[in-house]
Amino acid sequence: MSGDSAASSPGRTGASTGRPVGRGPGGSRWGRFFEGGLLQGGVQGSPVLRLFMRWVRRPLLPVMRLWRRNIQLKVVATTLLMSLGVVLLLGFVVIGQVRNGLLDAKVKASQSQATGGFASAKQKADTAFTANGDDGADDRANQNVSSWMGDLVESLSSGGQGAFDVVTLPAVGDDSGGRGSRASGGVDPTTSVPEDLRERVDSDSSMAAQKYTRIQYTNGDESQPALIIGKQVDDPNDDPYQLYYLFPLTQEEKSLSLVKGTLATAGLFVVVLLGAIAWLVVRQVVTPVRMAAGIAERLSAGRLQERMKVTGEDDIARLGEAFNKMAQNLQLKIQQLEDLSRMQRRFVSDVSHELRTPLTTVRMAADVIHDAREDFDPVTARSAELLADQLDRFESLLADLLEISRFDAGAAALEAEPIDLREVVQRVVSGAAPLAERKGTRIQVLGDQQPVVAEADARRVERVLRNLVVNAVEHGEGKDVVVKLASAGGAVAVAVRDYGVGLKPGEATRVFSRFWRADPARARTTGGTGLGLSIALEDARLHGGWLQAWGEPGGGSQFRLTLPRTADEPLRGSPIPLEPKDSRRNRGLNDAGLPRGAGDGEKRATVPVQTAGEQAPARAPLAPRLNAAPPTADPTALPGNGARVVPRPTGGARPADDGAADAPSQGDPSGDAPTPEAPAPDARNAGSEDRSKQGEASRGR
Amino acid sequence: MMSFMKGRVLVVDDDTALAEMLGIVLRGEGFEPSFVADGDKALAAFRESKPDLVLLDLMLPGRDGIEVCRLIRAESGVPIVMLTAKSDTVDVVVGLESGADDYIVKPFKPKELVARIRARLRRSEEPAPEQLAIGDLVIDVAGHSVKREGQSIALTPLEFDLLVALARKPWQVFTREVLLEQVWGYRHAADTRLVNVHVQRLRSKVEKDPERPEIVVTVRGVGYKAGPS
Numbered sequence: 001m002s003g004d005s006a007a008s009s010p011g012r013t014g015a016s017t018g019r020p021v022g023r024g025p026g027g028s029r030w031g032r033f034f035e036g037g038l039l040q041g042g043v044q045g046s047p048v049l050r051l052f053m054r055w056v057r058r059p060l061l062p063v064m065r066l067w068r069r070n071i072q073l074k075v076v077a078t079t080l081l082m083s084l085g086v087v088l089l090l091g092f093v094v095i096g097q098v099r100n101g102l103l104d105a106k107v108k109a110s111q112s113q114a115t116g117g118f119a120s121a122k123q124k125a126d127t128a129f130t131a132n133g134d135d136g137a138d139d140r141a142n143q144n145v146s147s148w149m150g151d152l153v154e155s156l157s158s159g160g161q162g163a164f165d166v167v168t169l170p171a172v173g174d175d176s177g178g179r180g181s182r183a184s185g186g187v188d189p190t191t192s193v194p195e196d197l198r199e200r201v202d203s204d205s206s207m208a209a210q211k212y213t214r215i216q217y218t219n220g221d222e223s224q225p226a227l228i229i230g231k232q233v234d235d236p237n238d239d240p241y242q243l244y245y246l247f248p249l250t251q252e253e254k255s256l257s258l259v260k261g262t263l264a265t266a267g268l269f270v271v272v273l274l275g276a277i278a279w280l281v282v283r284q285v286v287t288p289v290r291m292a293a294g295i296a297e298r299l300s301a302g303r304l305q306e307r308m309k310v311t312g313e314d315d316i317a318r319l320g321e322a323f324n325k326m327a328q329n330l331q332l333k334i335q336q337l338e339d340l341s342r343m344q345r346r347f348v349s350d351v352s353h354e355l356r357t358p359l360t361t362v363r364m365a366a367d368v369i370h371d372a373r374e375d376f377d378p379v380t381a382r383s384a385e386l387l388a389d390q391l392d393r394f395e396s397l398l399a400d401l402l403e404i405s406r407f408d409a410g411a412a413a414l415e416a417e418p419i420d421l422r423e424v425v426q427r428v429v430s431g432a433a434p435l436a437e438r439k440g441t442r443i444q445v446l447g448d449q450q451p452v453v454a455e456a457d458a459r460r461v462e463r464v465l466r467n468l469v470v471n472a473v474e475h476g477e478g479k480d481v482v483v484k485l486a487s488a489g490g491a492v493a494v495a496v497r498d499y500g501v502g503l504k505p506g507e508a509t510r511v512f513s514r515f516w517r518a519d520p521a522r523a524r525t526t527g528g529t530g531l532g533l534s535i536a537l538e539d540a541r542l543h544g545g546w547l548q549a550w551g552e553p554g555g556g557s558q559f560r561l562t563l564p565r566t567a568d569e570p571l572r573g574s575p576i577p578l579e580p581k582d583s584r585r586n587r588g589l590n591d592a593g594l595p596r597g598a599g600d601g602e603k604r605a606t607v608p609v610q611t612a613g614e615q616a617p618a619r620a621p622l623a624p625r626l627n628a629a630p631p632t633a634d635p636t637a638l639p640g641n642g643a644r645v646v647p648r649p650t651g652g653a654r655p656a657d658d659g660a661a662d663a664p665s666q667g668d669p670s671g672d673a674p675t676p677e678a679p680a681p682d683a684r685n686a687g688s689e690d691r692s693k694q695g696e697a698s699r700g701r
Numbered sequence: 702m703m704s705f706m707k708g709r710v711l712v713v714d715d716d717t718a719l720a721e722m723l724g725i726v727l728r729g730e731g732f733e734p735s736f737v738a739d740g741d742k743a744l745a746a747f748r749e750s751k752p753d754l755v756l757l758d759l760m761l762p763g764r765d766g767i768e769v770c771r772l773i774r775a776e777s778g779v780p781i782v783m784l785t786a787k788s789d790t791v792d793v794v795v796g797l798e799s800g801a802d803d804y805i806v807k808p809f810k811p812k813e814l815v816a817r818i819r820a821r822l823r824r825s826e827e828p829a830p831e832q833l834a835i836g837d838l839v840i841d842v843a844g845h846s847v848k849r850e851g852q853s854i855a856l857t858p859l860e861f862d863l864l865v866a867l868a869r870k871p872w873q874v875f876t877r878e879v880l881l882e883q884v885w886g887y888r889h890a891a892d893t894r895l896v897n898v899h900v901q902r903l904r905s906k907v908e909k910d911p912e913r914p915e916i917v918v919t920v921r922g923v924g925y926k927a928g929p930s
Binding site: 352353354356357358359360361362363364365367368395398417418419453458459 | 716718719722723725726729784786787807808809810811812814892893921922
């Protein structure tokens, strides 16, 4: 049986290899073997030994794995081993009993036979003595005794009809040749009777002595097990000699071996049958368990309709029923949650849509009124203007809400095709031109010498970039806005840099939160919905890209959109460093825009944003950038040092920034790899806190 | 107000307030609106009023807008502009595939609506005797007919415009944005699905094998161009 071999072969190995290492007593060796500890490298011996262990272990590893993972194999193997032990023990006991029973009977019969024989020998000696008289010469007497003994052996052995043989031996120390040894039935008298028995017989002439031994034959027959009973008897001359009765145990031996054979056969059958039974029984239990495991796996993989087959009413069936009930409840709950969330999403979507029809009417009415406002008195005219403006805002808010709900519902679909980001940027920049003009901002585009092509959804990318550019213009305080394009490796990136108020520490992730307001003190100039960057982030995510922000208080900010060049390709890095080269830190300046020197670590968080923006040389941030308008497509031309000036919040709340800023070379993608997913949940929470604190804030991104 | 004939607009919308507002705006712009609120009556109203353009709300009691659109398109090539509250892909694409020429998402500005309507009606205001060839097709621009080997092919005005735009400059590759501007009259970039859907519709009519187009050829990553003559 396979279980047997599987268990025993590693067992041997474990035992033999365990010895040289000398770990622990033998008893725990098995335990360690079963846990796989020994074979899995508890060996700290020489390299040779280790090599040997590895060599031994390698072919065994699959077996070990099977052993660890297969409860059926374990149970069957254990059952086999234990039943084998029981059968062996039982066999020994039974065989011992049978042997004792057989021999006891034989010994009793033999003893009575021998006793009778000894008596008759004595009697014969007495009668021969009387018959001989006492006038015989010694020689003749010896002659006579010799032949008498031959006769005695003959007569004694003839009574047994082959059931025993008789041997006479001279007494120990008697070397008179005439009374040499005699034996019946071709028995070799001297080798058959062991020396120690002879000595015992000699030492105590009154008692018979017995011993189990083997009879040797002179005629070349095979030796046989036998019981020898001997006694010292006197011959007609009153000289002692030793008379032995040899009872062959052939019959008993045969019976015993028959019993042994029978027992062995029966034992083997029992072991094999027990193994088979164990296999069957375990299978009955294991099969449903395995089925349950498989179905649980499929359940967890999302196939909620999977159920166990239940037959009967036993424990296994109860397991199945309980399992199915669990699965059903699970399915029900998930279904409920899904329904609920679908209903909610539908509700949001429906509300938005239902709002649209009346809003359309209102919108048109407002426009008609707005167009006719010259005919109204000033108050009504202004009211008409406000009405139209706020309707615009209301509309974009509704649109953004709908867009967000679409993302939340997972209903947003990417329609990616190869687009040249330069065209998108061009459209966005020209679209933002009127706003930039009003703000007195110049929008520069860098890195548009060669095509920057990526598989992307033009509509979404344009929306993201429009958002970034409009934000940059809006918060750029009239300073330049730089849009930088680059492509390298498998990624393309667009970074939008402004030199406005920038971002306070920790804001770089929070800007993406819904309805987050940066600075309640700042007046809103154009109506943002507070959802723009959230939607932009979702758009970037939909592309498998990143949208990240960097900023320093008073030093402006940079938003970077990184997209994979081909859809579905994971991003590993961005061609543009998140922290721009002309950041204060990279130029070695402190937060106030002065050369870094005196420690201003504590103060930098409290540097008033306004002061930094106005009093610090207003065009200062621009100078280095203009000097070194770089070929931005080459990422290695954009070094970053490891220094830090911009204070960071504790606990890496801005992992996106840190990762990018600390990467010394942007060519190395691994240093610059945090996905925007990581900070997003935090940001969302932080955002909601902020929202509650700054509820009626005016500035939104 | 260019001509009495060119200003009739049928408004199919169940929201009376919106319909009334639309009426005010359209009349203000010199159109002559008529109204129907029920999808089931839309076709009858269409036959009766013979409008130059249909403004069609997608969500209607009775027959829904898609169905109405299909029915009207089955018997006329008159421009249809859908009004929809949903700009989701499926809705719009289904509407366009059922024969609408353009769509406008609620809420819209009156000017936007009027611009769309004008753009759809503009075509008939510029008749120019012109003969074009594209592939094995012969296009009579003034006569508004397309013929392959003498067999005329029925196209809607929009499809005809699309084909003419491509055929006038067979050397040029048109991006979807350019086509949106030239054919639909969008000044800003809009939904390029409009172009995709109508190119498909056009192909299904003029191509011998729409799977392997020879008249309207896709230039991958850029847009479309006319096939070689």
